[in-house]
Amino acid sequence: MGLRGHKTAVVSSGLAVRFLVALMGPTHVAFPSHWVRGIVTPAEGGQDGHVTWANASYERTDLARRLTIQAKGVTAETRIVLYANEQRSRSFAVDKVVGLIDVERTLIQPLPAQFRGGERERLLGLFVESSYIALIANPFWVLELPSRTNVLDVFALRVSERRPGEFDSRLRLPSAALEEASAMSVGSAK
Amino acid sequence: MLRTQLGRQPHKGSNGATEARMQHMVVFSVGGQRLAARTEEIGGVMPWTGLTAVPSDTPFVRALVRQEKGCLPVFDLAAKFKRSLQDGEPLCLVVKHVDGPLAICIDSQVPSLHMVARSAVQYRAGNDPDIAGTCIAGEEELPIINLTTLGVSSNRPA
Numbered sequence: 205m206g207l208r209g210h211k212t213a214v215v216s217s218g219l220a221v222r223f224l225v226a227l228m229g230p231t232h233v234a235f236p237s238h239w240v241r242g243i244v245t246p247a248e249g250g251q252d253g254h255v256t257w258a259n260a261s262y263e264r265t266d267l268a269r270r271l272t273i274q275a276k277g278v279t280a281e282t283r284i285v286l287y288a289n290e291q292r293s294r295s296f297a298v299d300k301v302v303g304l305i306d307v308e309r310t311l312i313q314p315l316p317a318q319f320r321g322g323e324r325e326r327l328l329g330l331f332v333e334s335s336y337i338a339l340i341a342n343p344f345w346v347l348e349l350p351s352r353t354n355v356l357d358v359f360a361l362r363v364s365e366r367r368p369g370e371f372d373s374r375l376r377l378p379s380a381a382l383e384e385a386s387a388m389s390v391g392s393a394k
Numbered sequence: 395m396l397r398t399q400l401g402r403q404p405h406k407g408s409n410g411a412t413e414a415r416m417q418h419m420v421v422f423s424v425g426g427q428r429l430a431a432r433t434e435e436i437g438g439v440m441p442w443t444g445l446t447a448v449p450s451d452t453p454f455v456r457a458l459v460r461q462e463k464g465c466l467p468v469f470d471l472a473a474k475f476k477r478s479l480q481d482g483e484p485l486c487l488v489v490k491h492v493d494g495p496l497a498i499c500i501d502s503q504v505p506s507l508h509m510v511a512r513s514a515v516q517y518r519a520g521n522d523p524d525i526a527g528t529c530i531a532g533e534e535e536l537p538i539i540n541l542t543t544l545g546v547s548s549n550r551p552a
Contacts (some may be wrong), residue, residue: 231447303480317493319448323487327449330465
């Protein structure tokens with residue numbers, strides 16, 4: 205299962221964060237892609253609350269409910285995102301995978317201070333794309349781990365260190381997805 | 395994008411003393427509810443461009459709206475007053491909020507600028523800290539809304 209594309213919204217040589225953008229209900233949610241381990245279809249995901257992929261097990265979490273987003277329900281575009289770090293792994297459904305995008309660190313805005321509730325734990329901030337505003341999910345919260353300060357700095361990549369078209373080696377998607385995403389990214393990544 | 399309505403107010407000349415006795419107010423409506431606000435609390439009025447929902451626990455703050463290259467949080471004043479916005483193309487009132495610029499979706503009627511005699515403005519604390527008091531603008535007695543601190547000290551419905 206592949207990504208729809210790989211877009212680079214970065215032109216400077218500063219720091220950038222790569223996100224997997226997905227639709228959950230009407231909301232564009234961005235996940236730091238460093239911890240994306242794969243994207244599979246619901247059929248590939250299994251029914252027992254766990255997804256096993258490449259000899260790793262991912263416990264299912266209803267991320268839409270935790271985010272208080274009304275998801276669409278399973279459609280042909282529903283995908284299961286496999287998300288993990290060294291400590292914890294989770295899998296969760298999204299209504300549609302939009303693609304990968306590199307966002308310059310300086311273009312990432314914090315959640316406005318007027319948002320004062322639990323959303324401040326769940327969402328790190330946002331970025332504005334031409335056709336949508338993406339809300340950045342806190343990856344520690346997604347994995348139900350204690351959060352930390354300056355979370356996005358953990359995921360920042362120095363753009364100048366990557367060559368055009370080079371894919372982040374830390375992003376280990378299932379091979380089919382990686383090949384498809386890489387093919388789609390040719391000519392679009394700067 | 396503001397209409398001025400000076401003619402209805404007492405006119406006692408243009409000297410500074412008279413100016414000092416006047417308060418500039420902007421009158422706008424949300425779901426037909428007419429409200430007044432101090433002009434210095436308003437950053438501008440723009441066309442409403444649609445919003446992006448944010449899964450939020452903060453009462454009445456559950457969306458973002460695009461503004462130029464960025465976006466602003468939206469305070470749902472209509473929901474606070476349990477109103478529905480009137481038909482027509484709504485407008486975006488940009489507020490100089492203490493926490494940063496804030497957008498409010500208001501009725502399509504363009505806000506009007508009033509000079510109100512200070513004697514016609516009554517500030518008083520009530521049950522709703524978002525309401526500062528009342529003023530008489532034109533022939534209407536209108537609640538004055540505290541836009542700069544909207545939602546800060548009260549999350550209760552009006």
